Amino acid sequence: MPELPEVETVCRGLRGFLEHHTLTDVVVRRRDLRIPIPSDFEARLRGRTVQQLSRRAKYILGFLDGDDVLIAHLGMSGRLFGYRAGDPKRPTEPAKHDHVWLRTEEDTLLCYTDPRRFGLLTLCPKNKLAEHPLLKDLGIEPLSAELTPRFLSDALSRKQVPIKVALLDQAVIVGIGNIYASEILFRAHISPLRPASSLTPTERAALCPSIVAILQRAIDAGGSTLRDYVQADGELGSFQDLFAVYDREGTPCQRRACRGTIQRIVQAARATYFCPSCQH
DNA sequence: CGTACACCCTGGCCGC
DNA sequence: TGCGGCCAGGGTGTAC
Numbered sequence: 001m002p003e004l005p006e007v008e009t010v011c012r013g014l015r016g017f018l019e020h021h022t023l024t025d026v027v028v029r030r031r032d033l034r035i036p037i038p039s040d041f042e043a044r045l046r047g048r049t050v051q052q053l054s055r056r057a058k059y060i061l062g063f064l065d066g067d068d069v070l071i072a073h074l075g076m077s078g079r080l081f082g083y084r085a086g087d088p089k090r091p092t093e094p095a096k097h098d099h100v101w102l103r104t105e106e107d108t109l110l111c112y113t114d115p116r117r118f119g120l121l122t123l124c125p126k127n128k129l130a131e132h133p134l135l136k137d138l139g140i141e142p143l144s145a146e147l148t149p150r151f152l153s154d155a156l157s158r159k160q161v162p163i164k165v166a167l168l169d170q171a172v173i174v175g176i177g178n179i180y181a182s183e184i185l186f187r188a189h190i191s192p193l194r195p196a197s198s199l200t201p202t203e204r205a206a207l208c209p210s211i212v213a214i215l216q217r218a219i220d221a222g223g224s225t226l227r228d229y230v231q232a233d234g235e236l237g238s239f240q241d242l243f244a245v246y247d248r249e250g251t252p253c254q255r256r257a258c259r260g261t262i263q264r265i266v267q268a269a270r271a272t273y274f275c276p277s278c279q280h
Numbered sequence: 281c282g283t284a285c286a287c288c289c290t291g292g293c294c295g296c
Numbered sequence: 297t298g299c300g301g302c303c304a305g306g307g308t309g310t311a312c
């Protein structure tokens with residue numbers, strides 16, 4: 001499900017439920033997620049107060065009082081829902097794929113749901129976070145000052161893979177997933193088929209503002225709602241209405257004065273959408 | 281080292 | 297209605 005804009009949206013939505021609140025109850029129904037939930041997970045969480053929620057790449061990090069950080073990843077199909085006491089939508093029984101239920105001292109219920117179980121929930125001591133295997137090789141945050149034309153030039157000049165595949169590489173820039181990679185390249189007028197190292201300095205420079213603009217606009221829209229993705233409070237994201245190319249195979253290119261038709265191709269076993277007429 | 285590919289898992293949809 | 301095949305927003309282990 002989630003790329004950076006969706007994870008950022010979920011993280012922001014969860015703050016009102018979790019930040020400065022204490023976990024009073026932890027129930028794990030399935031431990032065999034992508035990484036097994038540790039056996040001492042419940043004991044280490046119970047009674048802890050969430051001091052701060054933040055996002056790193058596509059991970060949500062919950063900094064607790066005490067030694068630990070809660071690490072959450074939503075994989076392809078993971079969701080996190082918060083329900084206040086008295087919310088009519090609040091479930092009384094776990095749904096089929098509700099793997100973890102958390103409660104806070106004010107009786108907020110937090111449900112972690114993930115049918116495909118590509119996501120994960122785990123804990124890491126704060127002083128080992130930087131060296132955690134899931135986090136230690138992550139690249140730069142695209143919505144930070146680290147993203148510069150200079151950085152992109154250096155990083156892309158050494159890569160032989162197509163630029164679309166390079167944008168998905170979380171060791172270079174984090175947070176870009178399969179939807180936004182196509183949208184970014186459309187905005188930058190760059191063909192997804194171009195080897196990353198073949199981009200001219202001008203094209204590499206054009207990529208930076210496209211990355212920022214697409215991700216920021218998607219965050220502003222509350223992320224994209226495909227199939228049944230919803231935010232932490234159940235609201236729908238709307239960036240899917242602004243897709244220029246993703247999932248639009250066969251439709252006319254929206255670019256002014258372009259008469260092209262959006263094509264779907266497969267790269268690294270994943271769908272890529274682009275306009276062959278105005279992306280070169 | 282970088283790259284290519286299979287695989288992890290469940291569910292929805294489409295065609296027969 | 298049932299079934300097989302394909303697809304899905306992510307990430308990793310393995311083989312070259």
